[in-house]
Every structure is written in C-alpha cells, then in structure tokens.
Amino acid sequence: MSTVPADLRYTKSHEWVRTLADGTVEVGITDHAQHALGDLVFVEVPEAGRTVKAGEPCAVVESVKAASDVYAPLAGEVTAGNPRLGEAPETVNTDAYGEGWLMRLRPAPGALTGAALMSAADYQKVLEAEGG
C-alpha cells in the first residue's frame, strides 16, 4: 500500500504538489509512481527560468526499464530543479515526498487556485480505482 500524505495535493498523472511558505510550490512524483517505475537510474529536471504550461512534460524519470515523462501540475516558472538527483536519482525511490522532489515552480497568476489538483482522499480513490 503506498503512502499518500494528507497535506499535499495530487494529479491524476501521479505528481504531488506542496505549497511552500514563499508562495512557490514543490513538485515530485508520488510513492505509488516511484514504486511502479522501480529503481530510478536517471532523472532529468528542468532548469530554473523555464516557463511551463499545466500538463506540459517538464522532467524525465528513467528506471532501468523505461523512461517516463513528468508533467507540470500547473502553469508557472521553474525556480529550481533538484540538483541532488543528478548524482543520486534513487533519492526519488527512497524519499519521494521529501529529498526526492523534482522541481520548484512559481505559479503563474491564478494558476494555483485554478489548477485541477486533488486532495489526498481523492487521489487515494484514483489509486484504488487503478487497483493500486
């Protein structure tokens, strides 16, 4: 059974979003997603300054088996990609909701309130419907 922290919000494509004190958001992939992918061996994160649209592929996580896109959960400007993941991609497996974050975004005006993000309870239902 995968972990779904109550204080985060989620997408159907298995990203999580954490609102930080300065108004930016941190984005990662869920415990369910890291488990389904298996051992990650390479992670490509976006560079600071890049503008992304909601639903745009903006990072790549690669397991031994395959490469998968990660989608921007909301529109905004990238303020940081997680620098640790270049050397230690497995951090996403071991700490998906913490040190394994992928990027930080400054939401475009209105993007955070307008984004189609789910509560932990609703994301849990998505996982149950997927059989996870």
Next chain:
Amino acid sequence: MGRHTPLFKLHQELGARIVDFGGWDMPVQYSSQIGEHHAVRRAAGVFDVSHMCVVDLRGARVRALLQQLLANDVAKLKTPGKALYSCMLNERGGVIDDTIVYYLSDSWFRAVVNAGTRDKDLAWIRRHAPACGVEVTERTDLAMLAIQGPEGRAKAAQLLTAADAGAALALHTFVGREIGGWFVARTGYTGEDGFEIMMPAAEAVPAWRRLNSLGVASCGLGARDTLRLEAGMNLYGNDMDEGTQPFESGLGWTVAMEPHERAFIGREALAPIARGGSPRRLVGLVLTDRGVLRSHQRVVIPGGGEGEITSGTFSPTLERSIAFARVPADTGAAVQVDIRGKLLNARVVKPPFVRSGQSLIGSSKGPS
C-alpha cells in the same frame, strides 16, 4: 491473459510484477531489478525460463536436417551433451531465430528456441523435417529454471542426490546431460557460470522454493535483460530479426562458411557478405555523458552517417548506460546519440561489457 508457465502462481505469491513477454505472463521483477542483477553477479539467482520452447528432434538423419537449418555447423559437436549456439536463417540470410542445440545422440538433438518465435520456428522446422525423416516434439511437459551466478552451480547441486550432484558439478561449460531425471546444462544468458535445468513441470515449484531457502534470489526478466546486455549477448527481436543478417548483428562468428559444400539455408545470400564484408556492424556503446541509452535512439557518426541503438539500458555493474548499436562498418571510436533531441557522447567498445562479475570496458574517462 497470456500463457502461464508452471511457476506462474508461485511468482504471484512471491510478489512479482507480471508483464507480457511474447504472449506469456512473466515476472519482470520481484523486489528490485538492480538488486536481482547484483545477486546474480555476486552470488546466485534463479530465473523461470519455462516460456522458452524446448524441441526434441529425433531420427537417423537429424544431423543432416540441422546442417541444412542452422548457419553454424553441428558437425562441430563431437561428444554427446555438447551444445552449439546458432542462428536459423531464411533464404535471404535474415535471422528467423537464434537457438542452442544439444547433441544428445546420433539420432536425437534438443533445440531451445525463443518464446516469442515459437510458432514460426516450429512451422519452419516442421516444414523441413519430413525430408530427413525427423520427428519434431515440443516438450511442453518440461519446465526450465536458470540458476546463475558464482554460487549458482553449488546451490543448484544441493537439489540433487550426492552422486548426481557430483555428475552435475563435473559438467564442462556448454555441455548438458540427463542427471537424476532432469536435463542439467552448464549454459546461461547472464555472463556468469551456472546451470539451466529442464525438469518435469510438477517439480519446478518445489525446486524453486528449495533454491530460495538456500539463499538463491528469485530474479525476473528485467534483471535477465541487463545481465545479458552486459554479457554482450544478443536478444532476438531487438538486436537481430528476419530483416538483418548475422554479420551485421555481431554474430558472424556463429556462421560456418566452411566446409563450403554444406548447403545451409541462407548461405547463398551470405556468401558475398562473408567474402567482401558487411556494410554495417553491431558494436557496443558506453555513454560517457549522463543519461540512458534505449533501443531505436539515433546514433550520429562524426564525419557523417547514422546508426541505431538496438538494445540499451543502464548497467547496474558499471553504473553507466550501455547499448548495442548497428552502425556503418567504418565507424570509429566515438559517436553521439540523440536522446530527446540532445546529442550525448558515447564510446564505441567491443562487447562483452562484463564477464564473471568483472568490467571489461576499461576506464570511464575515454578511449584507453
């Protein structure tokens, strides 16, 4: 739902993730693909390879049939039990499949062919067998376990009585024989020592459980793929198929053009290539930049020309990405690979990348 091996329920019970492989529901990993890979390089692991197709060929002229069907020459097999790796070609020299054949007696050979090509292989063999009076029997009654790794043979021998264990441990490389009702062969697809054991289907589950209790790790097809690629072994359907010939697939060494009077299928198409060389060849690549090589990525040759990756992965042993690529024959020591629009640098090397746990590719700093 795909086909199931006799071990399917046990795989589920062990928590394996199941995927489709050539029409079979097979375990891709149990816990960690990288962990399973290291278990085989450092100790021992067991794979369910019962989806592969075991075919017995019996008849007084079975050797003549195989000398026609296979690009390698079974005349090289002089002692019973000895195995031979070969391609089976079509008239154009394209690879129908690769196979291992065991010489069991002058009227009995056993071939192991791939799961995904089972139907076309059997149809091809059955089309040619009657002319030599050879009877073709698919051994669906057998399960096959591969026990691989430096401790693999010693662990597997504990499944046998003391006398049988002695016989199994005395097998030379690439030799198999009937031992205690099982067919035990010192072969594999990982670059490590080990056995492949064919046994009655009902005996597979207890054998697997016993191996687990001896510390042999359950390993899935995911680890099997990274192990074989590190070991420089081709995968049918990725690295060669009916549209490619052995000389551009790293398999020229398996084509026996001598004696010249042996008329194997595909010989005429290959003769000019065997004489004049192939315009393309299969090479190993080691990615020096960060990323992961994958099949079908484009290879860019400095000074012009292109190639394509046929198999690529992250190598758990080397902790960098490796691949096979089909490139122009005159490709030099360095190439670039197009990964999502970025050109990354790779070194050209001669496979294998890893043998018996040891890296064979030298320094990661560049050509040595």
